[in-house]
Amino acid sequence: MEEIKAAIRTIPDFPKPGIQFKDITPLLADGARFYETINRFEARHENHGIDMVVGIEARGFIFASALAYALGAGTCLVRKPGKLPHTVHQQTYELEYGTDAVEIHADAFLPDQRILIVDDVLATGGTMAATIALIQNNFEVKLIEIDFLIELTFLNGRDKLPGQPIHALVTY
Numbered sequence: 001m002e003e004i005k006a007a008i009r010t011i012p013d014f015p016k017p018g019i020q021f022k023d024i025t026p027l028l029a030d031g032a033r034f035y036e037t038i039n040r041f042e043a044r045h046e047n048h049g050i051d052m053v054v055g056i057e058a059r060g061f062i063f064a065s066a067l068a069y070a071l072g073a074g075t076c077l078v079r080k081p082g083k084l085p086h087t088v089h090q091q092t093y094e095l096e097y098g099t100d101a102v103e104i105h106a107d108a109f110l111p112d113q114r115i116l117i118v119d120d121v122l123a124t125g126g127t128m129a130a131t132i133a134l135i136q137n138n139f140e141v142k143l144i145e146i147d148f149l150i151e152l153t154f155l156n157g158r159d160k161l162p163g164q165p166i167h168a169l170v171t172y
Helices: 002-006 025-029 031-045 059-071 126-138
Strands: 009-012 020-023 052-056 074-078 088-095 098-105 114-122 142-151 166-171
Touching (some): 025 031, 052 126, 098 126, 114 126
Parallel strands (some): 114 142
Antiparallel strands (some): 009 020
């Protein structure tokens, strides 16, 4: 795990002062480390019968697609409003100053599919909580786990995801 963590650089004061942004682009650019990252996720789920890997806009798409390929599963996108071309379900959620929403195609899953949700970072947990509500309120599927490349533990994102099976490869 240390090699994966070493490939993630910290950019101070981005996008605003006080933020220590975790930049995953060096990890993605290093073929061996990106391969190792996907292999670690795959090894965790190779015997779980995953039917669909859900990726959250935008960096979650990278990991979800690669992992779905490795598992022989499908992949599904959760996006910001107005980005999906077909009929959608939408879930709004509260931000510090306002609201936002996530959407998924209304035909994203078949009943009883086993799904895995993947994103790059668990920070405050708001987007993931909305994604889980979006899926659970509209589909009859089995959520196997929620996986993250990075968890920023000091932001307490898990608190917004009580009772959910969560795994992160790297923590800060």
